[in-house]
Amino acid sequence: MRKSLPAKGRSRDAILAEMRDMKGGDADWQGGRVPLFVFKANDEVSEVGKEAFFEFFTENALGGRRAFPSVKRMEDEVIAMALSLFNAPDDAQGFMTTGGTESIIQAVQTCRDWTRKQRKIPTFRGNIVAAESVHPAFNKGAGLMDLEVRRAPVRADLAADPAAIEALIDDDTMMIVGSAPSFPYGVIDPIRELGALAERRGLWLHVDACVGGYLAPFVKMLGRNIPDFDFSVPGVSSLSADLHKFGFTPKPASTVFYRTPEKAAHHGFDFDQWPNGRFLTSTIVGTRPAGGVAAAWATFEFLGVEGYKKIARDLMTFVDAYKAGIGDVDGLEILGSPHLSIIAYGSSAFDIFRVAEIMQAKGWLPGLVQKPKGIHRMMSMLHAPALDAYLADVRAAVGVVRQEGESRSAIKATY
Ligand SMILES: Cc1ncc(COP(=O)(O)O)c(C=O)c1O
Known part of the structure; x- marks a missing residue:
């Protein structure tokens, strides 16, 4: 056209x-x-999100650190509130991103770089083993980084099968994944079993709670059957959860968290070999709407x-x-x-x-x-x-x- x-x-x-x-x-x-x-x-809730978004319509969350302490404060507080919601240890860290796909790609990159350091192989390109029900974002990230994703069949109840996942693990495996819940079936994978598997095999377990992360804790508080899926489970290294889905905040807004500062240290991008000096971002994108940050903060504060x-x-x-x-x-x-x-x-x-x-x-x-x-x-x-x-x-x-x-x-x- x-x-x-x-x-x-x-x-x-x-x-x-x-x-x-x-x-x-x-x-x-x-x-x-x-x-x-x-x-x-x-x-x-929609109106509160919309108002907060337009209150920060022009500001750029890329400039939160230098120009807009208001945006930085809101971002820090959203992360802090989410870390407590997900039972994270005191020194866990998190970041806001623009969506589930970005959160997942960054968790994969962080895991790859952490694994490179652990194994002392600067060019390591490993594989990710996951149930066939995990979101295509893992393949998208793996494609960008030249990694492999191995998809294991799910159990008859449509949850991830830890035994089938274990069968695909080899020396090059760096990450395993569980969903909370999976997009295709809405079923929360057996994260406790996957956490035990990750610990036994010395692997990074990422929990993709993009679609359920901001709903499941509250459904659990109602006394319904929600299996443990967050940092309360030993072996969970990172977790992604989207605000712009069941956090009911305007797009674009997601979060990604790491259990330890050592792992979180590999998240983000820090570069100064260009004319304008240090360029430090915690997202793949550069410029991103401050409105998404402000609206997430306002929605958390409004709803509690x-x-x-x-x-x-x-x-x-x-x-x-x-x-x-x-x-x-x-x-x-x-x-x-x-x-x-x-x-x-x-x-x-x-x-x-x-x-x-x-x-x-x-x-x-x-x-x-x-x-x-x-x-x-x-x-x-x-x-x-x-x-x-x-x-x-x-x-x-x-x-x-x-x-x-x-x-x-x-x-x-x-x-
Ligand atoms: C389980 C799961 N992970 C990741 C994503 C990707 O999220 P986004 O569309 O915000 O990139 C989705 C989207 O529905 C999802 O359901």
Whole structure:
């Protein structure tokens, strides 16, 4: 596509009108019809985040150290609050980043550089062993650094299988990974067992709590069954958790933490061989929005433990109703035993992808998992008001698929 800049500028009103018009063609996320990409706790939390973001709209978090002590203070306090939430030791350290992918890539780079130092091999390029359910960000990071990722099959309950992971470990393995929870199945991996494995084999265990890190602690406080997944587990070296998902803060905002200062020392970039002197950053990106930092701080301060617990209660009550509704449809079953609000459901009686196709035609953007085949939903309170309409359409779609008999779907799983 090629388009010239307009020769003369247009009015703000005309531009806004056109943007609003363009949005008309987007999937209806506000109506709860998009099962990924967007998150919401409630209107008040969204407004606090938005206000804080725009309060620091122009500032640059890259300049936090030199120009904007306000931004630096908020960033430090977000990290400090998160470290206590994740039961980290007193000397653990953490950093804000712009997303789960960046947090993961940096944890991989930190592990690689720490391993190089430990093994005294400056050019060491090792491998990462993980369940097949871990996020593609590990492959993205490994690709950038010329490392290998080995994916092990999951157990029948769709959690990581420590024995299968151990079988792929060799002398070049530097990191193993557990998810809390995994994106495909919403299941928290057996982090205690993986921690024991990491300690026994002298490996770095990274816990990818990107999607669940800021929800699971509060769901656990409600007395629900949430396996230990954070620094309370011996053997966990690093942990990533995204604020812009179930921390309910505006994008872009994520966090990554290291158990020890020795490990954290390898995080970040410090360079002065250029004309402008020392260039020190704790992110892969340089410039990054201070708004993301400010909004995370404001959301933490606004909600506190009590506020997050209330959101967790509301969300899990909705998820219970959702699971019950799906379970009531003859032929549908929830895959595995998801711990939080990511759920996949499938069928051994008919082609579930065909159900997704019919739902898509009714305006529900499909989330799909291909192994085993299922419909995938990552749910926040955005989805609660649409529950009855969703279940009614699922029931109708299943009825159609049953009547079609041997129908074959053409839809493919795409993130
Ligand atoms: C388990 C897990 N890890 C990492 C990520 C990557 O996060 P981001 O999209 O913020 O880069 C996701 C995204 O959904 C995820 O679910």
